[in-house]
Amino acid sequence: MSEVLLEVEELDVRFPGRGGVTHAVRSASFTLGRERLGIVGESGSGKSTTGRAILGLIPRPGQVSAKRLSFRGTDLMTLDHAGWLALRGRRISMVMQDPRYSLNPVVKVGEQILETYRLHHRTTVADARRRALAMLEAVRIRDPDLVYHLYPHQLSGGMGQRAMIAMMLIAEPDLLIADEPTSALDVTVQNQVLRILDDLVSKSGMGLIFISHNLTVVSSFCDRVLVMYGGRIVEEVRADMLREARHPYTRALVASAPAIDRPVAELATVIRDPEWLT
Amino acid sequence: MADMIALDRLSVTFMNRHQPFHAVSEVTFSVAEGETFGIVGESGSGKTTVLKAIAGLVAPTSGTISLAGRAVTAKRSREERKLLQYVFQDPYASLHPRHTVDEALLEPLYIQGIGGAAEKVADAIAAVGLQPQHRFRYPHQLSGGQRQRVALARALILRPPIVLLDEPTSALDVSIQAEILNLFARLRRAYSLTSILVSHDLAVVAHLCERIAVMQLGRVVELLGVEDLRRGAVQQDYSRELLAASQGFFRSPSA
Numbered sequence: 001m002s003e004v005l006l007e008v009e010e011l012d013v014r015f016p017g018r019g020g021v022t023h024a025v026r027s028a029s030f031t032l033g034r035e036r037l038g039i040v041g042e043s044g045s046g047k048s049t050t051g052r053a054i055l056g057l058i059p060r061p062g063q064v065s066a067k068r069l070s071f072r073g074t075d076l077m078t079l080d081h082a083g084w085l086a087l088r089g090r091r092i093s094m095v096m097q098d099p100r101y102s103l104n105p106v107v108k109v110g111e112q113i114l115e116t117y118r119l120h121h122r123t124t125v126a127d128a129r130r131r132a133l134a135m136l137e138a139v140r141i142r143d144p145d146l147v148y149h150l151y152p153h154q155l156s157g158g159m160g161q162r163a164m165i166a167m168m169l170i171a172e173p174d175l176l177i178a179d180e181p182t183s184a185l186d187v188t189v190q191n192q193v194l195r196i197l198d199d200l201v202s203k204s205g206m207g208l209i210f211i212s213h214n215l216t217v218v219s220s221f222c223d224r225v226l227v228m229y230g231g232r233i234v235e236e237v238r239a240d241m242l243r244e245a246r247h248p249y250t251r252a253l254v255a256s257a258p259a260i261d262r263p264v265a266e267l268a269t270v271i272r273d274p275e276w277l278t
Numbered sequence: 279m280a281d282m283i284a285l286d287r288l289s290v291t292f293m294n295r296h297q298p299f300h301a302v303s304e305v306t307f308s309v310a311e312g313e314t315f316g317i318v319g320e321s322g323s324g325k326t327t328v329l330k331a332i333a334g335l336v337a338p339t340s341g342t343i344s345l346a347g348r349a350v351t352a353k354r355s356r357e358e359r360k361l362l363q364y365v366f367q368d369p370y371a372s373l374h375p376r377h378t379v380d381e382a383l384l385e386p387l388y389i390q391g392i393g394g395a396a397e398k399v400a401d402a403i404a405a406v407g408l409q410p411q412h413r414f415r416y417p418h419q420l421s422g423g424q425r426q427r428v429a430l431a432r433a434l435i436l437r438p439p440i441v442l443l444d445e446p447t448s449a450l451d452v453s454i455q456a457e458i459l460n461l462f463a464r465l466r467r468a469y470s471l472t473s474i475l476v477s478h479d480l481a482v483v484a485h486l487c488e489r490i491a492v493m494q495l496g497r498v499v500e501l502l503g504v505e506d507l508r509r510g511a512v513q514q515d516y517s518r519e520l521l522a523a524s525q526g527f528f529r530s531p532s533a
Contacts, residue, residue: 042454188520190523260481
């Protein structure tokens with residue numbers, strides 16, 4: 001790991017509610033360089049909340065606290081509104097799970113991509129349009145001129161997700177947080193999207209946080225993996241070593257997935273130990 | 279063993295702005311009594327439409343469907359409706375949000391006019407591994423896994439010989455998926471069920487099924503035995519692609 005992009009130390013996220021405080025992220029610490037970092041865990045384990053906290057997207061009344069939360073030396077805990085505007089989208093951006101809910105349904109795809117670029121770069125409309133088309137081509141959309149003028153509902157899931165990735169990457173961020181970017185896609189399309197992300201990380205040296213519940217994808221795609229359980233990072237492991245993980249939760253999670261080449265009579269289930277939360 | 283479900287050249291065509299759309303074309307397969315048959319394919323391949331046609335929810339354009347040896351149409355008699363039940367993909371959408379578990383399970387018994395309902399509901403709740411106190415909860419008070427257990431209980435409470443499962447675990451975490459798949463494996467033995475499992479996840483289908491149909495663009499491109507699938511002995515390019523994709527991401531050699 002050459003250069004540290006992001007440092008997170010003892011990140012806590014709490015949501016006060018009628019039934020008491022929900023402690024969604026508990027004392028999470030990690031650093032990220034120009035690499036592919038995976039975060040896995042079940043629903044409710046705090047993986048998406050961690051991603052959102054980094055971008056300052058925790059809605060009120062949620063409370064974020066951290067000993068240290070910094071991006072290339074900028075302290076994110078004390079950043080003001082103008083500071084966030086300069087950072088979000090330009091330096092750090094986020095790809096959401098489902099393009100059907102995250103793209104504006106009444107604006108043409110190309111216009112949305114162009115808008116992102118014009119927000120962050122002073123340039124002419126013609127130049128921004130040229131870049132938007134080039135970006136659509138970079139995410140392997142076969143006919144960028146056609147897709148530019150389509151509305152999100154006219155795209156398939158895979159195309160919509162590629163359009164969203166194009167929108168997030170046109171400002172050339174240093175860090176991309178991808179929250180379940182391939183979960184809504186078919187397996188065959190999933191690999192095409194992963195390949196695009198992979199190229200971008202290796203070519204432009206972008207840092208990537210890849211949030212997913214799919215262990216197969218994470219172990220084959222990422223460099224390092226954080227395993228979260230109940231808001232806590234229970235283990236950090238090299239992605240290709242996920243099958244040899246030490247923590248009982250990680251081991252149980254790996255064992256519970258059926259595999260084509262390893263038939264079993266009964267799948268292993270996760271027997272939860274309250275100790276994991278302490 | 280007799281065939282519980284037999285499809286002969288089943289086709290379903292929808293009209294979309296006066297353009298015919300062939301959702302299912304000439305699908306032929308049969309499922310023996312007690313077998314769990316798998317269908318895999320990506321979205322839009324017609325796998326759900328096949329299930330809906332078997333359930334009588336869409337009418338076939340041509341071809342025949344036989345259940346328990348008798349040809350059926352989309353219009354089903356009360357007896358024919360008793361033959362099968364359906365478990366849907368999304369447990370958040372398939373349970374009535376303002377009905378308790380108790381009401382959800384009573385409804386099929388009411389409709390079929392079956393007595394001893396209270397006892398049957400209690401038995402069904404126990405059979406799917408839920409606790410008695412879950413009986414008077416609403417769906418929003420249950421987790422995704424618990425809701426899918428309720429959906430299974432509702433499907434099985436009438437003791438149908440056939441259950442159709444449409445992506446029953448794709449909305450669930452792997453750990454919860456394992457619990458539901460184990461539960462279903464136990465129930466299909468206990469109730470000697472004939473079933474069809476539809477999924478986009480080859481590993482899930484290979485875990486439960488002996489024979490698997492690979493669908494693409496409305497057609498069955500290949501019928502596979504599970505052993506062939508495990509060995510990777512598939513004939514069609516599309517099946518190979520699906521198999522490779524399900525093994526995870528791989529970098530192309532040039533990168």
